[in-house]
Amino acid sequence: ETVLTQSPDFQSVTPKEKVTITCRASQSIGNKLHWYQQKPDQSPKLLIQFASQSFSGVPSRFSGSGSGTDFTLTIDSLEAEDAATYYCHQYHTLPRTFGQGTKLEIK
Amino acid sequence: EVQLVESGGGLVKPGGSLSLSCAASGFAFSSYSMNWVRQAPGKGLEWVSSISSSSTYILYADSVKGRFTISRDDAKNSLSLQMNSLRAEDTALYYCTRGNNSTNDYWGQGTLVTVSS
Numbered sequence: 001e002t003v004l005t006q007s008p009d010f011q012s013v014t015p016k017e018k019v020t021i022t023c024r025a026s027q028s029i030g031n032k033l034h035w036y037q038q039k040p041d042q043s044p045k046l047l048i049q050f051a052s053q054s055f056s057g058v059p060s061r062f063s064g065s066g067s068g069t070d071f072t073l074t075i076d077s078l079e080a081e082d083a084a085t086y087y088c089h090q091y092h093t094l095p096r097t098f099g100q101g102t103k104l105e106i107k
Numbered sequence: 108e109v110q111l112v113e114s115g116g117g118l119v120k121p122g123g124s125l126s127l128s129c130a131a132s133g134f135a136f137s138s139y140s141m142n143w144v145r146q147a148p149g150k151g152l153e154w155v156s157s158i159s160s161s162s163t164y165i166l167y168a169d170s171v172k173g174r175f176t177i178s179r180d181d182a183k184n185s186l187s188l189q190m191n192s193l194r195a196e197d198t199a200l201y202y203c204t205r206g207n208n209s210t211n212d213y214w215g216q217g218t219l220v221t222v223s224s
Contacts, residue, residue: 034210043217098151098152098153099151100151
């Protein structure tokens with residue numbers, strides 16, 4: 001099983017700050033790593049696919065990078081509406097797995 | 108607009124059964140793989156099962172293998188999950204998702220399954 005470990009688990013940030021969330025895979029998964037955003041009491045939404053491709057309609061302040069085992073989600077100039085839990089997800093090996101989530105709180 | 112609407116959740120006793128459904132609209136359902144992903148209360152996301160277009164391949168997480176059965180009815184644009192021998196640890200919000208080129212690109216709102224005596 002490919003284990004995905006996100007860091008940090010929680011971060012309290014101020015608006016306009018730049019945020020970086022990392023996701024480390026226990027084995028190489030190429031670029032089959034996707035990022036999802038889940039706001040409170042909502043279903044998850046796809047943000048970034050294949051490590052670095054923004055999904056349709058996602059604001060340009062969200063970007064992703066990485067390949068192999070180390071991946072990063074970056075939010076430039078954080079907005080209040082970005083308060084959410086962010087999950088990475090790999091589709092390269094079975095079982096499909098998710099990271100444990102990173103909760104962003106807006107100060 | 109892609110829409111996925113789950114139904115069928117509820118309270119069931121341990122060892123019982125439940126059948127979940129997902130009604131899809133706004134896209135060519137038969138052309139896409141579909142998935143179930145669950146989220147226990149206050150916890151993270153867990154992949155449960157996937158079915159390809161034409162039901163060519165079907166996959167399950169080890170935690171549900173032998174107890175859950177995924178199926179699809181392309182004529183009705185519908186996805187199902189038959190859950191048997193339910194356990195307390197199956198308690199979760201169950202999401203139906205569309206599979207698109209290895210992503211879960213759209214998610215329903217979820218249906219809550221509670222397994223408790």
